Amino acid sequence: MRQSEDVIPSDNNSLVAAARYAAFGFEFAGSVVAGVVAGYYLDRYTGTSPLFLLIFTLGGMGGALYRLLWNLKQVDSQHKDGG
Helix, strand or coil: CCHHHHCCCCCCCCHHHHHHHHHHHHHHHHHHHHHHHHHHHHHHHCCCCCCCCCCCHHHHHHHHHHHHHHHHHHHHHHHCCCC
């Protein structure tokens, strides 16, 4: 029987790190795409093209950048604390 440390992958495992950073990319892209889609349909509904498309795209990009930096800060603090 293996010890629990062998079963649970550590942060040093390159596959775990790759998955973490891939998730950051998907979260970033998803936020931007959600802003574009919401802005597009809101513009179609209100007839104010491209006002809401630009606003929501920039908002999605800003929110995505904030979340990316926040996540990277959390990962960095975990590595500094040894956890």
